[in-house]
Amino acid sequence: MNRAKWKTIKRNFSAAHELPAAERDDFLAGLDPEVRAEVEKLLASVDEAEDFIGTPLLVEKGLRRPRFEDDAIGRRLNDYLILEKLGEGGMGIVFLAEKRGREFTRRVALKLIKRGMDTNRVLERFLRERRILASLEHPNIARLFDGGSTDDGLPYFVMEYVEGETVKKYCESRALGRDERLRLFLRVCAAVAYAHRNLVVHRDLKPSNIVVTAAGEPKLLDFGIAKLLSDDRGGAEPTATVFRMLTPEYASPEQMRGERTTTATDVYSLGVVLCELLTGMRPFEERRGEEEKRRGGEGEKGRRGEEEKRRKGENESLGAQSTSASARQRVSSSPPLLFSSSFLRGDLENIVLKAISAEPERRYNSVAELSDDIERYLNGLPVRATDATRFYRLRKFVKRHRAGVAGAVSFVLLLCLATALTSWQYAAARRERAKAEQRFRELHDVARSLLTETNAALKKLPENLEIRRSMVEKSVEIMDRLAGEETNDAVFLSELADAYDELGKLRYLKFHESRSALGIYEKALRLRDRAVESAPRDVAIAGRRTTTLGNILEVYYNFGDREKILEYWQTQHENNLRILAIDPENAATLNALSAETEAVADILKTAGRDAESADKIGESFDFIEKAIAAQQKAAEPAGRVDLVAYLMQKGSLMQKTGRADEALEIYRSAAEISEQTYRADNSLRFAFNQTSRLHRLMADIYRDRGDWRKFLEHTEFSADWIGRNLENQALDPPYLRGTLSFYVIRGGIALRRLGRPAKGAARVDEGVGMYLKAVKTSANDGENIFYAPETLEMVSAFYAETGQPGKGVRLWQEFIDLTEPFAARNPDDATSLSYLAYALERKGDFLAKYDSQEKSFAETAQPRLVKALVSYQQSSTCRKDLLRLEPFNQLLAEQDKALSAKLAALKTKLNFK
Incomplete structure (x- = not known):
């Protein structure tokens, strides 16, 4: 026999041996008769060999206990009684087994590796199958129930018995x-x-x-x-x-x-x-x-x-x-x-x-x-x-509508004469329409590419505020001309609104120019309204309208305009309910309603109405569970990013209700998804940021438990995660550098708690230096500057605890110097003013405790501080009133009273009259 024929026989024998006995005949029937004969001989030899070693001599002589698979029928394997053998392949045996409880009996399929086939490769494949089945839960996939090993080390798993x-x-x-x-x-x-x-x-x-x-x-x-x-x-x-x-x-x-x-x-x-x-x-x-x-x-x-x-x-x-x-x-x-x-x-x-x-x-x-x-x-x-x-x-249309088409044919014949008489008019109109459609397509392409080009250009000019502002203004002018087109094309209008939204974010986040951003967002909303009117049942278009309404709300929070906040919140809420009526499983809308309901619960909790607050938290859980269930189907990266966001919302609710262990598990699984998603596409900024933030959330839970070692582990993961990706331009490196400093500082604080004060202090100083360098390098970037308060609070507390108040005072002064230009440019922006007020107050606290200059500082700070606090009061009131509905009107007076008392106390503290 030549080598080639032997290879063919060997290959077909291996394939046949792998098959269950019931399937071998069909497989062998298709082989060349000569090859088939040789394969059947080999299979028969294997069967004889298995019979020969079926009851080994050592077992017969009582010198060794029988292995489980030697006489499995009627024996127990942990909780399972083996009833019969269902089938056998080349590498595994499947048994019918039964598990009995007090009130139930369940029949299952138990799969066990065959003795002699337990090589590393086969074991790895077997265990991988068990892992895969454990990860799948679908009504049309046999479920995994259990797994383990026999006394002599053969792994098995237990799955649904499908009859x-x-x-x-x-x-x-x-x-x-x-x-x-x-x-x-x-x-x-x-x-x-x-x-x-x-x-x-x-x-x-x-x-x-x-x-x-x-x-x-x-x-x-x-x-x-x-x-x-x-x-x-x-x-x-x-x-x-x-x-x-x-x-x-x-x-x-x-x-x-x-x-x-x-x-x-x-x-x-x-x-x-x-x-x-x-x-x-x-x-x-x-x-x-x-x-x-x-x-x-x-x-x-x-x-x-x-x-x-x-x-x-x-x-x-x-x-x-x-x-x-x-x-x-x-x-x-x-x-x-x-x-x-x-x-x-x-x-x-x-x-x-x-x-x-x-x-x-x-x-x-x-x-x-x-x-x-x-x-x-x-x-x-x-x-x-x-x-x-x-x-x-x-042809397909006619098949679907046979009766209607038959009736329509006679009517169409009657129309033919009229159509012929007007065909020349139609031809002329069609030519004009073709020109208009061509122009519209060109405009559509311009709108679609404008945002990409603008963002790319802005990234090349990270430090030049005036040039960046000029580019945004020119982009808005172009968008205004496009928006003037008379069209009811919902997709075009929605994409144009997307571009406005992104330009508004540049104004709001990068330049911190709230009033200008609001004007751009309102243009986007007008386009959204037209798009929804043209396509009232298009859920995606309605969902984008919710996004624009959220952008407008964020600006009005900063203005402290309570009436506008309530007006736009109500509009957003109604829009979400309309989407849900069309698509009850719309995950984004369910998530939004979960967040809204949670905010209402917070208002009730603040007012001492705990029972009503708990009910609202329950509603919020219901919404987010439905959102997660709907989003589990998403396979594309953007869908996985959304799924992680919904899991984070659920984890937040778990923490709020004292279920920190469950929140940890949710955050851990969400972090795995976001990390995999980013590794699959490293341009996904949201997936990248979600990963570091999820580890931060886990770190915070461990910090609250006093487990500083775990806190440090997750903090260092976030720092390493960001540090390895600093050069990825898709992730906004200036922002990343500011964020990295935050995790470096947190790591230093943890090291001190773990009994390494010198190394901890050096790490904190390193982080502060990184932060100040980052914000000064991109001094016109509001995103980096306004990441500071939480970071600086940690650092100043560290300096106070370690007896370095001078560093704390200098740190707050640095932040005051960075924040004041933003506050001056935006006198009606409560965010800038509230951050400035916070910094002024914290510096005053340090001086009051550690320095005799407190009085002179207080005198010079009074006007700025009080002005800032007034704006902060307005903003804070509005934020707490964000979701105020009719049942919650009575809370308004209580909130105003509490905030007024706080303001009066601060005025007294600074001797302000």
Whole structure:
């Protein structure tokens, strides 16, 4: 026997040995007779060997206890009684087991590695399958219940026992029609899509791994060779190992070549399964026997080449193949189909062909796209897999509306004469409209690219305030001209409003010019109103309106304009309720309502109305739980960023209700998601910032518990996370440098608490130097300057505790010098004034305690401080009134009274009359 033929025999033996006994006959039937004979001999030898060692001599002589798998039936494995063996593959055994409790009995499937197969590679794969199943919870995926090891170290796991038939047998035994099979298949797709959203690729989808229960519920089984897309610990498995484990009839070309697998691999396998469910046979199956004969004497490379050639035949009609003589003969050997394989022509054929394209990039981009095309087919709509010619769309329309079209034909004939008489007018109007549409498209492109270009240019001028302001002003002028266009195109109007919103943020956050920002935001809102009017049921467009309303509210907080705050909050609240009426599972809106309800709870808590506050917190929990459940479906990076934000909101509520342990777990899982998301796309600033902030939130919980070691661990993670990404221009390096100093300072404070005062003091001084350098380098950047109060409070407390009051006074004076120019430019901006007031007050406190200059400082600070406090009072009152509704009106007088008392006390403290 030559080497090539032996390789073919060995390869097919490995594949057959991996299969359950029930599937081996089908596999062997397709082999070359000579190869098949040799493979069957090898399989028989293995069976004999297993019988020979089934009851080892040492066991028979009583010199060794039997291993668990030797006589498992009737034995217990921890809480599980083994009832019978369900099946056996090349590497594992599956038992039916039972767990009994006081009030329940549960039957489960228990999977155990076979003795002799417990190599490192197999163990790693087995444990990976257990991890994957633990991460998946979907009604159409068999659930994992438990896991452990036998006394002699073999790992096992316990999963849901699914009693039913394979999906193919289920369809055939019940003679399901085409549409019923498609709807069943859609539920399988939903399970696979869920796995993909959780970064899991199955890699072995086939009918025998899809079991349908008596109730008609499909269950996806066997994640034995599934791949975690996020698992980069050890690289890919060896090609030979993966090939031996996959099922060639359902494997994609890239799997057969041993290349990297992605979600496109599962799309291919689903296409093969779909074809088999509809026609009773797999694509290209009739040629398989001939190809196996040709491959019989060839090596691995030749075999894979033929496999790929076979799949290259995708452009041939599957319907034509299905009606060939050999195909009919093969189908006739199984239960009769309800319909002919010729039903696979047309749209269904195109759907299958697109799914099983040899090149991954030509397949559906996701399982969701495949499902959507099948849904469209079932609803009589045009499918993406078929070229959308006018005739094709017309034909689909007629099929959907036969009666209406028949009635309309006669009416259309009557209109033909009138149409002919006016056609010349229409042609002229169409030419004018084409010109207008072309101009509109050009304007649309300008609006879409303007923001990107402006942001890129601004990043190149980080220190020049006047040039940056000039660029924003010119951008606003261009946007104003675009906004003057007479159009009802909701998408165009919404994108234009997006650009205004971003320009407003530059004014507000970078320049801290609230009045100018407000004017820009109001222009955005007018466009949002027009867009919503044009598309009243478009949830995305309405959601962007909520964002703009939130921007306007933030400015009015700073102005202290209570009436405007209440007016715009009510508008925003009504907008959110309108969105929820259209889309009850809109995650962004549910999250917004959770935050709103939490704020109302805070107002009630402040007023001493604890029971009502607790009710509102419960409502807030309900909203955020629904938001998280809806957002779990998101697979794209932006969706994962939103999911993390919702988890942070839930964690905040947990902390507020004294459930810090649960909050820690939520923050930990959210941090893993945000870190993975950023590593997948390092331009996602929100994902990056979320990661460091989540570790800060965890650190704060440990600080409150007095666990400074854990506090330091999470703080140093955040500092290292930021430090390694300082040069990423997408993350705004000037802002990052200011943020990094915050974590360096926190680390120094922790070191002192852990008994390392000298190192802690040096770290704090280092952080202060970093901060002052960062804000002075970008002195016109309001984002960096106004990150200071919390940082400086920590530092000044540190200096007070360590007997360095002079450093505390100088630090607050530095901040006063940085803040005053902003306050002078924005006399009606309560944020600038409140920060200035805070700094003046804290410096006065230091001087009062440590320095005789207190009186002279107080005299010079009085006018500035009181002016700032008045503005701060207005802002604070409005913030607490943010969500004031009719039931909460009575709180207003109490808040005003409390704030007035605080202001009076501060005036007295400074001898101000």
